[in-house]
Structure formats: structure tokens, C-alpha cells
Amino acid sequence: MALEIKILDYGDIELESSFLVLARDCGRVRRVPVYGFLILGGQYPIVVDTGYRDNAIMETLGMRGLQFHENMIERQLANHGVKPGDVRYVLHTHLHIDHAGKDDHFPMNTTVVLNRRELECSVSGLMHPQYPKPDIQHLIERLHTRDALRLEDLELSGPVEIIPGVVMEAANAHTEGSMNVHVETAEGRATICGDVIYDFNDQIIEPIYQISDHEPQVTGNHAGSKRSEKAAIKKLLNSSRFLLPVHDKPALIEHGQVIGRLDMQIPGPVSQTVPKRNWFAV
Incomplete structure (x- = not known):
């Protein structure tokens, strides 16, 4: 059975526009989705990123959380017949406030996997409060619980395959310890790229304030x-068929160009796989 990726809808956040794309609409508020991903078709389910803890915690960054009952991680997993206890691994692109807030909803025999450099960054104080106390405290509990946490050293080891067809690789962008997750699907390689890309249109398709x-x-x-x-973005565009960021609709890539976007406006829950159907041209 080929690996598939299901999109988990964890709600939205409202934040200042230039936080997402450098110098875009300074002072204006933009609403963006927060996605996680469920990888199915392997020996057991894998989750990538768990969203933010609750609406109130986003206020510590001056942002507004818009998370409702249907966005709870248990409900999102249940849409695909999965319970938290069924998940073998939770992988993290990085540990910012909107990516690692629901790890404590998974039992300790679900192993959380991250790049060691990212855990180091989360306790360094350099980007506080983007690494909020309750999220990081939970990870420290996992650090002291057998098999509850797995640390990789991707900058030194190179890519690591966690199950057949799912490979973790240092992103070398966004945060010092961010990682990309490559998934080999029937339609080609799909890369879950966290926040290396926030907005396809204004960063890549029609990049604002760029003339080259x-x-x-x-x-x-x-x-x-x-x-x-810039180098990390270019690498993604030249190495994957599909790119799946956390705050924008996935993109279909060909010859380093964005040629299509996943249509998220279809009826029913947002739980699409990455085949070509339901894609629309740019």
C-alpha cells in the first residue's frame, strides 16, 4: 500500500502580515490556517506537528487563536479512523508555539521525534516566547521517560529514514533545528516543510519586492x-513533487516551479491525499 498524507486542520491564527512575508503589509492582520499531517499506509500511523495548545496561549505572542471543537487533534485523527494511542511517532518540523502544543495528548509510548538542535534552541531563551513553557516542559518529561523522545542529529548524520518511505532531513532554515519530512507517495515525493515556506504566492509565485x-x-x-x-526554499523547489507547509495550501511542483495548488474548498473535512485530483493550476 502506498503512503498517503492526510491534512489535519488545527484551526487558524491571526497575526501581523509581515511576520509571514518580509515587509508585506506591515501593520495589517492576516488570518492563516494551522495544519498538521497524518501519514498512513505504513506499518503504523505517523503524525507531523500537533498545532497550538489553546487559543489563550497565542495571545502571549500578540496573535489570536481560532481553534474550535472540530479542530481538536483527537477529532481530526478520528476523521481518518485513528486514535492518539494508535500513533507510533510524532515528528516535529520544529517546536514553535503553533507546532508542538498537543504532544501531551499522546501517550508516552508514542515516541516524539525531533532534531536535537531544535530542543537545544527551545531552551536557549533566544526565541522566547515562541517556545512556550508548558510545551517544552512536557518534552523534558519525555526526555526523562524511556523511549518517549527520540533525538536526531540531522546536520551531522544527513537524512534519516524513520520508516520505509519517510525520511527526515535538516531544513537549514527558519529555526536552527528545523527539519523537513519527505514522504514517498504513489504520485512522487511530498515534503512537509514546516515554516520554511509560509506563503507560496508572495514568496515564490509572485515574490514581492524581488526583481531577480x-x-x-x-x-x-x-x-x-x-x-x-532563500537556498532552503530553492532546494525544496528542486527536490520534491509536492510541498506541504503548515500555514498555506500544498503546492504541486514541476521543474522548480509551482504549477498547481490543492483545492481546499471541497465539501467535507479537509483530509485530502496528495494525488493530482483536486489540484488547480496556478
Whole structure:
């Protein structure tokens, strides 16, 4: 059975627009989705990112959380016949406030997997309060519980395959310890890329304030250099058939170009796989 990716809808957040794309609409508020991903078709289910803890915690960053009953992680998993206890691994693209807030909804025999450098960043104080106390405290509990946490050193080891067809690789962008998750599907490689890309249109399709050809715009929220951010985006565009960020609709890629977007406006719960159907051209 081929691996499939289901989109988990964890709600929305409202935040200042230039936080997402550098210098875009400074002072204006934009509403964006927060997605997680469920990988099915392997020996057991895998979840990538768990969303934010609750609406109130987003206020610590001056943002507004819009999470409702239907966005709860248990309900999103149940849409696909999965319970938290069925999940073998929870992988994290990184540990920011809107990515790791529901890890404590999974039992300790579900192993949370992250890049060791990201855990180091989360306790360094450099990006506080993007790494909120209750989320990181829970991970420290896992650190001291046998098999509850798995740490990779992707900058040193290179890509690591966690199950056949699912590979973790250092993103080298957004945060110091971010990772991409590559999934080999029947339609080609799909990469869950966290926040390396926030907005396809304004960063890649029609990058604002850029005049050079094939020059992506960077986000307004990154810990490294602008050059490394651009390089990481270009690498994604030239290595995967599908790109799945956390705050925008997935994109279909061909020859380094975005040629289609997943139509999320279909009836029923948002739980699409990544085949070509339901894609519309850019």
C-alpha cells in the first residue's frame, strides 16, 4: 500500500502580515490556517506537528487563536479512523508555539521525534516566547521517560529514514533545528516543510519586492541568514513533487516551479491525499 498524507486542520491564527512575508503589509492582520499531517499506509500511523495548545496561549505572542471543537487533534485523527494511542511517532518540523502544543495528548509510548538542535534552541531563551513553557516542559518529561523522545542529529548524520518511505532531513532554515519530512507517495515525493515556506504566492509565485529571476522572498520570522532561507526554499523547489507547509495550501511542483495548488474548498473535512485530483493550476 502506498503512503498517503492526510491534512489535519488545527484551526487558524491571526497575526501581523509581515511576520509571514518580509515587509508585506506591515501593520495589517492576516488570518492563516494551522495544519498538521497524518501519514498512513505504513506499518503504523505517523503524525507531523500537533498545532497550538489553546487559543489563550497565542495571545502571549500578540496573535489570536481560532481553534474550535472540530479542530481538536483527537477529532481530526478520528476523521481518518485513528486514535492518539494508535500513533507510533510524532515528528516535529520544529517546536514553535503553533507546532508542538498537543504532544501531551499522546501517550508516552508514542515516541516524539525531533532534531536535537531544535530542543537545544527551545531552551536557549533566544526565541522566547515562541517556545512556550508548558510545551517544552512536557518534552523534558519525555526526555526523562524511556523511549518517549527520540533525538536526531540531522546536520551531522544527513537524512534519516524513520520508516520505509519517510525520511527526515535538516531544513537549514527558519529555526536552527528545523527539519523537513519527505514522504514517498504513489504520485512522487511530498515534503512537509514546516515554516520554511509560509506563503507560496508572495514568496515564490509572485515574490514581492524581488526583481531577480527565480529569487524567492524570505519570511519575516527566521533565525538564520536571508541567504540560507532563500537556498532552503530553492532546494525544496528542486527536490520534491509536492510541498506541504503548515500555514498555506500544498503546492504541486514541476521543474522548480509551482504549477498547481490543492483545492481546499471541497465539501467535507479537509483530509485530502496528495494525488493530482483536486489540484488547480496556478
